[in-house]
Amino acid sequence: MPGKKRPQYTAGDLHLNAEEFIRDYPVILSTAYSLRRSLDKNTVYDFVIIDECSQVDLATGVLALSCARKVVIVGDLKQLPNVVDQDTARKTDLIFQSYQLPEAYRYSSHSLLSSVTGLFPGIPKTLLREHYRCHPQIIDFCNRKFYHNQLIILSEAQTGREPLLVYRTVAGNHARDRMNRRQIDVITEEIIPQQKLETADLGIVTPYRNQTSALQQALQGTSVKADTVDQFQGRENEVIILSTVDNEISGFTDHPNRLNVAVSRARDQLIVVVNGNENEKDNNISDLIRYIEYQNFTVVNSELHSIFDYLYKGYEAKKRELLSGQKQKSVFDSENLMHLLIREVLSQDEFSKYDAVLHFPLRNLLPDFSKLSAEEEQYAGHYATHLDFVIYNKLGKNPVLAIEVDGYGYHREGSRQNERDVMKNKILETYGLPLLRFSTTGSGEREKLINRLKQL
Numbered sequence: 001m002p003g004k005k006r007p008q009y010t011a012g013d014l015h016l017n018a019e020e021f022i023r024d025y026p027v028i029l030s031t032a033y034s035l036r037r038s039l040d041k042n043t044v045y046d047f048v049i050i051d052e053c054s055q056v057d058l059a060t061g062v063l064a065l066s067c068a069r070k071v072v073i074v075g076d077l078k079q080l081p082n083v084v085d086q087d088t089a090r091k092t093d094l095i096f097q098s099y100q101l102p103e104a105y106r107y108s109s110h111s112l113l114s115s116v117t118g119l120f121p122g123i124p125k126t127l128l129r130e131h132y133r134c135h136p137q138i139i140d141f142c143n144r145k146f147y148h149n150q151l152i153i154l155s156e157a158q159t160g161r162e163p164l165l166v167y168r169t170v171a172g173n174h175a176r177d178r179m180n181r182r183q184i185d186v187i188t189e190e191i192i193p194q195q196k197l198e199t200a201d202l203g204i205v206t207p208y209r210n211q212t213s214a215l216q217q218a219l220q221g222t223s224v225k226a227d228t229v230d231q232f233q234g235r236e237n238e239v240i241i242l243s244t245v246d247n248e249i250s251g252f253t254d255h256p257n258r259l260n261v262a263v264s265r266a267r268d269q270l271i272v273v274v275n276g277n278e279n280e281k282d283n284n285i286s287d288l289i290r291y292i293e294y295q296n297f298t299v300v301n302s303e304l305h306s307i308f309d310y311l312y313k314g315y316e317a318k319k320r321e322l323l324s325g326q327k328q329k330s331v332f333d334s335e336n337l338m339h340l341l342i343r344e345v346l347s348q349d350e351f352s353k354y355d356a357v358l359h360f361p362l363r364n365l366l367p368d369f370s371k372l373s374a375e376e377e378q379y380a381g382h383y384a385t386h387l388d389f390v391i392y393n394k395l396g397k398n399p400v401l402a403i404e405v406d407g408y409g410y411h412r413e414g415s416r417q418n419e420r421d422v423m424k425n426k427i428l429e430t431y432g433l434p435l436l437r438f439s440t441t442g443s444g445e446r447e448k449l450i451n452r453l454k455q456l
Helices: 018-024 058-065 086-097 114-120 136-145 183-196 209-218 256-263 282-293 307-311 311-322 333-346 373-380 414-430 447-454
Strands: 043-050 068-075 165-170 202-206 225-228 237-243 264-276 299-300 354-361 386-393 398-405 436-438
Touching: 043 058, 058 068, 068 114, 068 183, 136 165, 136 256, 136 264, 136 282, 136 447, 165 183, 165 282, 165 307, 183 209, 183 237, 183 264, 202 209, 209 225, 237 256, 256 282, 264 282, 282 299, 282 436, 307 311, 311 333, 333 354, 333 386, 333 447, 354 398, 373 414, 398 414, 398 447, 414 436, 436 447
Parallel strands: 043 068, 165 264, 165 299, 202 225, 202 237, 237 264, 398 436
Antiparallel strands: 354 386, 386 398
């Protein structure tokens, strides 16, 4: 009746008065996992609609099915399935192999969606063909590539943005441990300012957790949402940047379901960041790049460079040419390249009062060890402890800046060398000497060095 107040229920009533609750509130929203225990354990629902079923594991799905008279399974086999960790897969496979069961019941290989469609191939199926979310030219790629042109694209462009772009980094081995610092630099220093992106409307997806963590750290304090493609499934943003990470695209990154999810997260603009190495294979990522180029959208060659790019095998001849004119003072090409850059910068009139020395012993730099702990004193006093470079004033001979070159593999977080780096940082801070660290996976060393020298 109009104006009649709906009854109020307590949490305890959900179990004690489940029938009355359903009569008054006939639509229940729940996770698949919690549905069975949301109300009285004997409650059976007339219909259970389970969404995103490609992400629902078999055990969780069975819980939802156990309290349903009829069920509607909603999902997309072209998107990513649920993730089963190796230990769980091993244990459940042992159980599966102990019984003669259809393959569709294998927990490690099937989501609820793939299991049901495998067990009951004749059940009615409806393809939700009408698409309203993504820019027409974004979803058109997915339609052609993954859905055999079955989708009816009814969306419209919402802004004047170019819907598809590609940014290529300069060639090089920028990816390390499933993290690509150069692609992060391209995103923060080129894409966001050049495309005038509002961070509230921006999402960044990547295949790997390590890249996600590095992105979140780089964009700390902003509203940018950065996550793995797998975690972004079911979500969307006006603008999506896809950071592919790999030096050479791997099967994991190139998986068709993963790419389909990544592309279709973008409502209005998709920006793809790829390595500039000339090793494109015939794969799904390269098909996306070719589609973007065929549609005459912009392909940007990044202008972010690093002196350490010359360590890449593709630049071997250029590296030899660069280093041939100077006496090799280090056994590491990374340090010789940095020495070359330092000399070039200090040759400018603005910085001509400075000079640099390579491999300067730390114990010779400190006036005394009185401010150090016993461990720090032992480390600083060791004959092998040195600074890669010390820049000093020519007239007073006083040091003004220390520079360290950090090879990624040797100085990675958690390594023994990383612990020494932290100690060295603290010692130099204690004695008031500024320190610049340059990772061999970074970029923009010349600009950073000049900016720091201007601050002295």
